[in-house]
Amino acid sequence: MNIQIAIVEDQDKIRKNLITRLDFFDxxxxxxVAENADIALSKLRSLSEKNLPQVILMDIEMPGKTGIEAxxxxxxxxxxIDILIQTVFENEEKIFQSIQAGASxxxxxxxxxxxxxxxxxxxxTGGAALxxxxxxxxxxxxxxxxxxKETKAKAAQVEFSLSDREIDILKGIVDDLTEQQLxxxxxxxxxxxxxxxxxxxxxxxxxxxxxxxxFAITKGLA
Amino acid sequence: MNIQIAIVEDQDKIRKNLITRLDFFDxxxxxxVAENADIALSKLRSLSEKNLPQVILMDIEMPGKTGIEAxxxxxxxxxxIDILIQTVFENEEKIFQSIQAGASxxxxxxxxxxxxxxxxxxxxTGGAALxxxxxxxxxxxxxxxxxxKETKAKAAQVEFSLSDREIDILKGIVDDLTEQQLxxxxxxxxxxxxxxxxxxxxxxxxxxxxxxxxFAITKGLA
DNA sequence: TTAAGAATACCCTGATCAGGGTATTCTTTT
DNA sequence: AAAAGAATACCCTGATCAGGGTATTCTTAA
Numbered sequence: 001m002n003i004q005i006a007i008v009e010d011q012d013k014i015r016k017n018l019i020t021r022l023d024f025f026d027x028x029x030x031x032x033v034a035e036n037a038d039i040a041l042s043k044l045r046s047l048s049e050k051n052l053p054q055v056i057l058m059d060i061e062m063p064g065k066t067g068i069e070a071x072x073x074x075x076x077x078x079x080x081i082d083i084l085i086q087t088v089f090e091n092e093e094k095i096f097q098s099i100q101a102g103a104s105x106x107x108x109x110x111x112x113x114x115x116x117x118x119x120x121x122x123x124x125t126g127g128a129a130l131x132x133x134x135x136x137x138x139x140x141x142x143x144x145x146x147x148x149k150e151t152k153a154k155a156a157q158v159e160f161s162l163s164d165r166e167i168d169i170l171k172g173i174v175d176d177l178t179e180q181q182l183x184x185x186x187x188x189x190x191x192x193x194x195x196x197x198x199x200x201x202x203x204x205x206x207x208x209x210x211x212x213x214x215f216a217i218t219k220g221l222a
Numbered sequence: 223m224n225i226q227i228a229i230v231e232d233q234d235k236i237r238k239n240l241i242t243r244l245d246f247f248d249x250x251x252x253x254x255v256a257e258n259a260d261i262a263l264s265k266l267r268s269l270s271e272k273n274l275p276q277v278i279l280m281d282i283e284m285p286g287k288t289g290i291e292a293x294x295x296x297x298x299x300x301x302x303i304d305i306l307i308q309t310v311f312e313n314e315e316k317i318f319q320s321i322q323a324g325a326s327x328x329x330x331x332x333x334x335x336x337x338x339x340x341x342x343x344x345x346x347t348g349g350a351a352l353x354x355x356x357x358x359x360x361x362x363x364x365x366x367x368x369x370x371k372e373t374k375a376k377a378a379q380v381e382f383s384l385s386d387r388e389i390d391i392l393k394g395i396v397d398d399l400t401e402q403q404l405x406x407x408x409x410x411x412x413x414x415x416x417x418x419x420x421x422x423x424x425x426x427x428x429x430x431x432x433x434x435x436x437f438a439i440t441k442g443l444a
Numbered sequence: 445t446t447a448a449g450a451a452t453a454c455c456c457t458g459a460t461c462a463g464g465g466t467a468t469t470c471t472t473t474t
Numbered sequence: 475a476a477a478a479g480a481a482t483a484c485c486c487t488g489a490t491c492a493g494g495g496t497a498t499t500c501t502t503a504a
Contacts, residue, residue, distance in 0.1 A: 099361050127354025128361050136326070136350035138360050143321050163480060176433040178460070191483050198463070199480090207462070208490095210431040211398040217439045385450060400490070413453050420493070421450090429492070430460095445504100452499075461490070469482075474475100 003124045006053040007033045008040045008070065009086075010062045014109070018057065021113045028120060036062055037070035044078060052081060055123050057116070058103075060087040060094060068097050075102035082123040084116075090133055096141075105129035160203050167221065169196040173209050174216050225346045228275040229255045230262045230292065231308075232284045236331070240279065243335045250342060258284055259292035266300060274303060277345050279338070280325075282309040282316060290316065290323050297324035304345040312355055318363075327351035382425050389443065391418040395431050396438050 005028060009015040015033060022028050031053050034040035044052065056074065060067035071083050082104040087094065095106060104123050107115060108131045119129030130138065162170065172182040172193075179197070183190040206212050215221075227250055231237040237255060244250050253275050256262035266274065278296065282289035293305050304326040309316065317328060326345050329337060330353045341351030352360065384392065394404040394415075401419070405412040428434050437443075 096364065099365050102365075104358070104361070122354035125354075126358075128358035129354055130352060130357045130361075132344035132347075132349025132351055135352045135357065135360075136348075138357075138364060139321050139326070139350050139352075141364060142318065142360060143324075165481065173432060174436060176428075176430050176436070180460090188481085189483055191485085192481070194461085195483075196481080197461090201462080206398075208398050208431070209461080210395060210435045213432045213435040214396060214398070214439060217436060387451065402490090410451080411453055413455085414451070416491090417453075418451080419491090423492080431491080447502100447504080449502080450500085453497080455495080457492100457494085459490105459492075462488090464487090465485080467483080470480085472477100472479080474477075 001124070002027050002029060003055060003120055004029050004031050004051075004053045005055045005057060005120060006031055006040065006043070007057045008035075008037065008062075008067070009033075009057070009059040010035050011059070014059075018116075022116065024113075025117055028117065037065035037067070037073070040070065041073060041077075044074065044081075052078060055082045055084055055120050057084050057086060057120075060085050060098065061089075068094065068101050071098060071101040071103050084119055084123060084129065090137070092137055095134060095137060106134045107131050108133065162200065162203060162221075166196055166200050166203070169193060170200055170212060170216050170221060173197070173200075174213050223346070224249050224251060225277060225342055226251050226253050226273075226275045227277045227279060227342060228253055228262065228265070229279045230257075230259060230284075230289070231255075231279070231281040232257050233281075236281075240338075244338065246335075247339055250339065259287035259289070259295070262292065263295060263299075266296065266303075274300060277304045277306055277342050279306050279308060279342075282307050282320065283311075290319050293320060293323040293325050306341055306345060306351065312359070314359055317356060317359060328356045329353050330355065384422065384425060384443075388418055388422050388425070391415060392422055392434060392438050392443060395419070395422075396435050 005022075007015060007018055007022075007030060009018065012035075015035065019030060019033065022030060031047075031051070032040075032043050034043055040056070058067045058071060062070075065073075067085055067087075071085070074081060074083060079102075083102065084105040084107060085098045085103045086107045086109055088109045090108065098106060105119050105128055107119055107129070111131055115131070122129045168186060169182060172185065177185065179190040179193040182193045186193070200212065201207060204212060204215050206215060227244075229237060229240055229244075229252060231240065234257075237257070241252060241255065244252060253269075253273070254262075254265050256265055262278070280289045280293060284292075287295075289307055289309075293307070296303060296305060301324075305324065306327040306329060307320045307325045308329045308331055310331045312330065320328060327341050327350055329341055329351070333353055337353070344351045390408060391404060394407065399407065401412040401415040404415045408415070422434065423429060426434060426437050428437060
């Protein structure tokens with residue numbers, strides 16, 4: 001099948017290189033090339049809907065509007081166009097920003113041209129495309145997103161050296177139990193609960209249940 | 223470069239199919255094949271460290287231990303082995319579980335064999351490999367993960383119909399201000415603060431600052 | 445235009461909390 | 475054997491909170 005694409009890239013050399021290498025593939029038609037985001041946008045606006053590119057190859061580092069800003073704008077005006085970000089740097093921050101902005105893929109500039117072609121084809125058929133190192137970063141993000149919560153809790157406990165018993169008490173505070181109720185639940189005197197709470201406050205440098213709850217939840221101890 | 227792999231797959235047909243198709247590639251050596259997780263584990267244990275496979279192709283749907291459980295076990299015993307999950311279903315839940323368990327890649331069984339080879343090579347060189355539809359799911363997860371946080375806060379405010387002023391008060395509670403302090407900060411009488419707090423409690427069905435803080439933070443209002 | 449909601453303000457009372465002590469027992473570490 | 479930390483328990487006092495009212499003003503929506 002034939003895929004219409006556009007290229008947005010400020011550097012002459014890279015742009016020309018891309019064109020010649022992609023031109024080699026018969027099923028990929030480069031319908032326009034722009035050297036910055038604004039030119040790209042005005043070209044897009046001048047096209048009739050049925051002549052729009054399906055995929056835009058977008059450089060991330062550009063003078064003026066960055067590829068991320070351009071992606072945001074293009075996606076809001078032309079949501080059906082898939083954007084394939086290309087960059088030389090594996091900057092984690094930028095990767096997430098691009099995804100946020102609505103990019104459908106992320107390639108590194110030293111990926112072989114076949115990768116580009118594969119990626120373009122996958123985007124055109126409704127998938128996403130990621131360089132393997134980018135995929136790795138994404139996966140570790142997803143992985144840590146969960147694990148961090150678990151690991152973090154123990155780290156916080158160690159950092160503030162709360163004892164196991166104090167964690168019990170802290171959880172009770174988060175659950176909004178009175179000293180009385182906590183005592184009953186843990187089979188200790190409410191006086192003891194009070195003592196524990198005082199010690200917890202000292203360790204966490206807080207002076208109220210409200211801030212203890214805030215601490216516990218934000219540190220993942222709840 | 224030569225890559226040593228192993229295959230864990232319960233279905234005879236698929237297993238044989240994989241073997242013949244992968245055998246075609248000279249730089250991929252299948253050093254063993256197992257029909258379930260336990261057999262795979264014992265084979266791994268019988269090998270000396272330098273003869274371990276670099277990559278294991280793991281079916282996710284298997285009788286007995288699932289591919290996810292197997293991945294967890296293998297990764298804890300042999301962390302340096304990369305695991306490439308393969309499945310027929312694009313089950314979101316399973317994808318995340320696999321990543322959690324430590325898988326380095328995720329393929330669909332109808333991906334062409336070249337994808338398998340590419341994926342194996344990328345894993346062997348330290349990257350990750352994802353089918354394009356899986357990549358898409360991952361990206362939307364990452365995307366929504368951020369956006370949800372923003373959207374959620376307003377949704378919660380609407381859901382519990384807290385007024386803007388009540389949100390001010392709620393934030394003060396999270397910041398551990400007394401009624402007195404809150405009054406000074408918002409230029410209103412502490413009595414008024416009290417009234418607002420009572421109304422907030424009624425709307426949120428809570429009866430203390432601690433639970434209000436918990437609510438505010440977990441709903442993203444803080 | 446009338447009702448409802450939001451923001452303001454005040455009163456009262458009992459409950460709970462916060463912070464200050466002190467003390468005993470047990471385990472663990474030095 | 476001594477010191478330190480953790481868990482237990484009790485006392486006291488002033489501060490703050492929670493929940494129950496009532497009331498006025500203003501805006502917005504029915």
